[in-house]
Amino acid sequence: MDFELTVREIEFQEEFASWLRENMPDEVPPPGPERVRFLREWQRRLHGGRWVGLNYPREFGGREAGIVEMMLFYEELARQRAPDIIGLANVRMLGQVLLSFGTEEQKNRFIPPLLAADELWCQGFSEPDAGSDLAALRTRGEISGDEIVVTGHKVWTTLAHVADWCFALVRTGSPEDRHRGLTFVLIPMNAPGITVCPLRQITGDSDFNEVHFDNVRVPLGNVVGEVGSGWPVAGALLGHERGSTFFGTQIKWRRTLDDLYALCVRHGTGELEVARLRLRLDAMRYTALRALSASARGARPGPENSVLKVLRGRFEQEIYKTGAMLQGWAGGLAREATDSVDSARWQFGFMQSRMSTLAAGTTEIQYNILAEKVLKLPKG
Known part of the structure; x- marks a missing residue:
């Protein structure tokens, strides 16, 4: 790899460094609702400068940035001690999955508020008996007319206590189907039948949660990809989990x-x-x-x-x-x-x-x- 930056990459780095110096917010509040509001507003400010979703298409507010520019972005954030980007993980993961697998309606509905932190997301994958072995999950998704009815239990769900939406993997086939019977679905966290229970950590904080779904009805239009074909969607999402951050x-x-x-x-x-x-x-x-x-x-x-x-x-x-x-x-x-x-x-x-x-x-x-x-x- 050539470690010499191109003229474009140097200009990108200088532009972002200058923007940060002019737009750095005040001190981050302590953990709690006020910090969540503060971090959402910080992400909105970044999004207004087109600094969120850098590698997204321009029509969604991105810059179609390359991977070196992404590296420079994260380095500059850290160098200037900028606050965290509260929705960053799902900008990297969920947004990219929607761009690859989502319908045009889903892209236009969900990507803009995702980038601007107008809607926060949590990930409904892990379960009490299906953490490392994701294909063993038991949360059911029963098809009922034009809806999918979700019943089950997710755990270690970061930000579920403040999230507006959850993207979840549910079983619409039989347990024997393993990977082939899973469906990727977008669930509003204010839907009737959802209960969020914070988990207290040894630090005293409660960043993780249990989420219980009791006959939660979700439109079939919220399924990403096809019913029963959620495994490749989930695999693509996890492929974006780690990277230039x-x-x-x-x-x-x-x-x-x-x-x-x-x-x-x-x-x-x-x-x-x-x-x-x-x-x-x-x-x-x-x-x-x-x-x-x-x-x-x-x-x-x-x-x-x-x-x-x-x-x-x-x-x-x-x-x-x-x-x-x-x-x-x-x-x-x-x-x-x-x-x-x-x-x-x-x-x-x-x-x-x-x-x-x-x-x-x-x-x-x-x-x-x-x-x-x-x-x-x-x-x-």
Whole structure:
């Protein structure tokens, strides 16, 4: 891959950097309804500048940007410490699926409010007995006239407590059909029969939820693709789950390592561990660049994404574990404690990072992918 930026890419980077400096909002509110309102408004502002859905067609407000420009975008967001984009994951995933599989009516109805954060979405895939094995899901979708009636139970549903819509995978065929009997459907979260139950995490926050569907009636026009053909739609969606966002994440991690080094200096130990973590972060960046280069050539995603997912999960856990252990007895204090170090940032991060090896495909699933694709080991 040629690491020299083109004139167009340099101009893009400079334009976005300038726009950010002129439009950066005030300090982000603490977790709660006010933060959600703040982040929705921030995404609307970005969308107004055509900075959301960069790789979307121009008729939907995109710029038809290339993958290098996407990388530069995420790096600049992180470099200037911009707030999170609350609907980013579904701009990357759901919007792209609608562009590929949706009807013209679905594209025109759902993509504009998705990009502007006028409507927030949650993902209804995981179930109590079907997390890693998505084809084992049990939530039913019964066809009744011109409606699909959804009954079942989803779990680990991020943002369900504030979402306006849910895109879900439901079973319209028999359990024996596995992948062939699944349907991808768009469900309004204000429909009668939906109950959202927040899940309290070890951090004390409640970002995840259980969602119960009790005879929820949805128009068949909300099915993306064909009834019973949801598996390829879901596969395409998950293919967009990870990508160039890592290049922003690694800039944030470099700042975190700087803070961790300062903590090591204060305690007189741990500098060697920070050096090891810096080398691991460099290795991850080059792995991400290999994946980026392959994507720019039009190649299908290879094992790099699975390697990166494994490395990222362990790396994040190691950063915060090191920071918490350096504090000795103070490493067990909560954020509310008056004697906590750095407002208990390290121990909070340690607890929150437990999900890094679980979310978006467990480490064990990534090992299976690598065993099959790289080592060519047999299944089973």
